[in-house]
Amino acid sequence: MQNKQFSVPEEIFDPESRISRILEETTQRQAFSELEKPAEYSIERLARLLSPAASANLEDMARQAKDMTLRRFGRARQLYAPLYVSNYCQNNCAYCGFNFTHKFKRTRLSIDQAVKEAEAIRSMGFRHILLLSGEDPDYASVEYFEELAGRIRKLFAAIDIEIYPCSEENYERLYNAGIDGITIYQETYDRSIYSKLHTKGPKKDYNWRLHTPQRAAESGFRRIGLGSLLGISDWRKETLAMAEHGNFFIKNFWKSQVSISFPRIRPAEQVDPQDFVSFVSDRETVQMMLALRLCFPDIGITISTRETSEFRENTLSICVTRISAGSKTNPGGYAGSENETVSQFEIDDDRTPEDVAKVISQMGFEPVWKDWDEGFSD
Numbered sequence: 001m002q003n004k005q006f007s008v009p010e011e012i013f014d015p016e017s018r019i020s021r022i023l024e025e026t027t028q029r030q031a032f033s034e035l036e037k038p039a040e041y042s043i044e045r046l047a048r049l050l051s052p053a054a055s056a057n058l059e060d061m062a063r064q065a066k067d068m069t070l071r072r073f074g075r076a077r078q079l080y081a082p083l084y085v086s087n088y089c090q091n092n093c094a095y096c097g098f099n100f101t102h103k104f105k106r107t108r109l110s111i112d113q114a115v116k117e118a119e120a121i122r123s124m125g126f127r128h129i130l131l132l133s134g135e136d137p138d139y140a141s142v143e144y145f146e147e148l149a150g151r152i153r154k155l156f157a158a159i160d161i162e163i164y165p166c167s168e169e170n171y172e173r174l175y176n177a178g179i180d181g182i183t184i185y186q187e188t189y190d191r192s193i194y195s196k197l198h199t200k201g202p203k204k205d206y207n208w209r210l211h212t213p214q215r216a217a218e219s220g221f222r223r224i225g226l227g228s229l230l231g232i233s234d235w236r237k238e239t240l241a242m243a244e245h246g247n248f249f250i251k252n253f254w255k256s257q258v259s260i261s262f263p264r265i266r267p268a269e270q271v272d273p274q275d276f277v278s279f280v281s282d283r284e285t286v287q288m289m290l291a292l293r294l295c296f297p298d299i300g301i302t303i304s305t306r307e308t309s310e311f312r313e314n315t316l317s318i319c320v321t322r323i324s325a326g327s328k329t330n331p332g333g334y335a336g337s338e339n340e341t342v343s344q345f346e347i348d349d350d351r352t353p354e355d356v357a358k359v360i361s362q363m364g365f366e367p368v369w370k371d372w373d374e375g376f377s378d
């Protein structure tokens with residue numbers, strides 16, 4: 001790596017630290033006074049906006065976040081579709097249906113099947129696709145993604161991946177094949193919770209995962225998607241750690257656009273969200289989005305079909321800039337290339353992409369199927 005590596009400030013997860021005190025002791029008045037300041041990031045400012053006291057100011061925060069999103073992003077709202085190519089995985093994340101200890105018939109789409117699925121996604125109107133797999137390179141190798149990207153790159157203006165962490169050398173190969181966006185969730189930035197939830201497989205290595213988006217950015221990837229899985233730890237502290245991570249990219253990789261997702265834990269094969277104790281409510285998720293928008297006017301905010309249509313529409317009208325639609329979270333879900341395959345998690349919003357686009361238009365926004373062209377590349 002050419003740049004200094006990111007590390008999570010230790011004070012974030014220390015209950016006795018200065019930042020923990022700011023979260024606990026900020027008053028409503030102090031939180032409100034942050035709205036009178038310029039839209040800049042500092043960890044202290046974000047902590048005040050995330051504090052329990054700030055939740056009383058949510059309507060004012062939403063008004064400001066809405067104006068800011070309109071000024072920076074206009075009325076364009078980008079649509080994308082996920083394509084799951086494999087549900088084989090070497091890890092045992094306690095919150096995921098693809099966990100290798102779960103017994104079910106696994107599937108990996110052949111390249112021809114995956115191309116057929118991608119064509120089905122393209123025929124729905126999408127020009128932005130996210131390729132996903134469980135984390136098992138034996139079944140979905142770098143060569144597999146290179147070949148698949150080569151076959152579908154003419155169909156899509158942008159191809160992103162959400163797969164296992166790769167070396168810089170492999171990211172360079174994927175970039176040269178036409179993939180230039182990555183989503184990689186740290187899941188939790190809290191090391192002690194991370195080690196309890198990831199006890200087997202390569203994902204046990206917290207640092208390797210933490211530095212993954214940096215390896216991708218150094219290989220040229222221009223879209224970096226970060227996220228914490230909401231429901232497994234303290235959402236306020238996760239937001240502070242994720243913001244530090246995002247700020248690191250803004251400062252060191254100005255060519256890469258950072259976006260943040262807010263995945264809340266969902267029911268899945270042998271997974272009950274009630275087994276996880278840190279439930280995050282709608283109101284808290286919105287506070288998290290607004291606080292981040294008020295500190296980072298230019299970051300993308302992504303919301304998936306995990307959420308209800310009502311929640312997606314409400315947040316889209318305020319600060320969300322990117323939204324999936326018509327999603328299938330099982331391999332072969334679009335063109336029926338495989339039957340009865342297991343999903344990573346259950347979705348909530350099952351409207352068609354056409355219906356989602358129609359609603360976005362009715363709300364006064366412009367659904368954008370394509371926001372990048374290879375011709376823009378330098």
Ligand code: SF4
Pocket residue numbers: 089090091092093096097098099100133134135203
């Ligand atoms: S979250 Fe990812 S790494 Fe963990 S079990 Fe699921 S697919 Fe595998």
